Amino acid sequence: MDAIQKTLLEQVAGLHDVPQGAYSLRINGQLHGKNSSENISIVKKEDKPGIDIIIKPGTKNESVHIPVLLSQTGIKELVYNDFHIGEDCDITIVAGCGIHNGGDEESEHSGIHTFYVGKNAKLKYIEKHYGEGDGNGKNVMNPTTVAILEENSYVEMETAQIKGVDSTRRKTKATLADGATLIVREKIMTHGDQFAETDFVVDLNGENCGTHVVSRSVAKDRSRQSFLSQINGNNRCSGHTECDAIIMDQAQVVAIPKIEANHIEAGLIHEAAIGKIAGEQLIKLMTLGLSEKEAEAEIINGFLK
């Protein structure tokens, strides 16, 4: 790995070098390295780009890193990663994509992640997207996430796109069986002329299943954001979707939460709020000695923490 790739790796995975344990590292469209562990197999797909990650039932307290780095301009790739998480597992998966585009061509990474989460399994999925580079080429990421949650499984997804991604269309589709829980926490910050769209569809099919889909975002400069969230309550279940956005400068934010109850015992809530930074928040921090710009940065950092 060169210095640029190492910087990208640190940004998206907090790693200084190739990770320990089970991992798959993809650089500039090629599988750079992978490692399986006793309980976690990482197998390269034969028919298309991507990997299968197979986690043995009962695997506890283990993690998998699957970062993707693009440092050559003009690379476009579509990668399929399938995660088979066995029953009774308790694991963490850290994914992320970093693009350094120093040229004039568009760089694009689109990953299709499919999670098969076994009964009683617990998964924490962390995904960071980051872009940089001084060329005119755009950094594009279009992730699709499909999650199939079996009975009493629990999935927590934390996704963050804080800087440098010019265009993103993020699709997440989940189906939940009896007693399953899905928590999604999404953080997005856009600046310049960036565009970000997120689109969640959650089918609450099982009895006593539930979801929280929470998005916090900041739109600066002339950037545009669109948040779509649809929760379908098809059984006795609970669903909550929340979009909270700070709008600045000449940005535009659209929030379209949709809840659909197809069962008398479905309890569904949606909340959406868009607004500028409250003047009194700025004033409070200024009375503590911060400049207006510093106060603004503190408020945004806290909001996206």
Added chain:
Amino acid sequence: MLEFKNVSYKTPDGKEILKNVTLQINDRFVAVTGPNGSGKSTLAKLIAGIYVPTSGKILLDGVDITDLSITDRANLGVSFAFQQPVRFKGITVKDLISIASGKKINVSEACQYLSEVGLCAKDYINRSVDGSLSGGELKRIEIAMINARGTKLSVFDEPEAGIDLWSFNNLIQVFRNMYERTRGTILIISHQERILDIADKIIVISGGEVAAYGAKAEILPTLLDTRMGCRFTKEG
């Protein structure tokens, strides 16, 4: 020393809130009282720089601060505790106390400031300063921030507003302790007789003007004399 020289303030729609106020404040603990709508909070906001006088000058230790920004005044040594503490999504109690103290502080330092205002630090330090905290808790955190700043002038706008009686008894003690420990000037806007009672001097504002200003022993009895019609100090 804080000085107001012929300070007037009109709202953008032309309503006159403060009229030609001239004051010199150089005591350790000064309470400002007066009926609702008399201009007390406006006075505090003019000191902090949140409002700018329509005319007149404000001086701090002889330096004209009239045209200085909120930030510049804060860095010169003015602290201001809001009547309605501000809520922040995601910013924690420790973050705010760190910002207030002007440096990265460790957990034990943050705990010390919180303990001084009667909060069990470990329960609060990592909590967001948002709607999950009660009005009383937010008020105490607001005061802890002022303590963490330790500036030469601390202005409190009705610290008793919105807190329950039990918390109020503790609040009095917090201000007593602050009086003993700090070397700066404490300026408190209050309706509460028990807060007025720990002040060195009391300023009475009425109708946008200074109606009285003198030693506590001189002013407090006149305020408590209901025959004078000054019932506002007995509220709460």
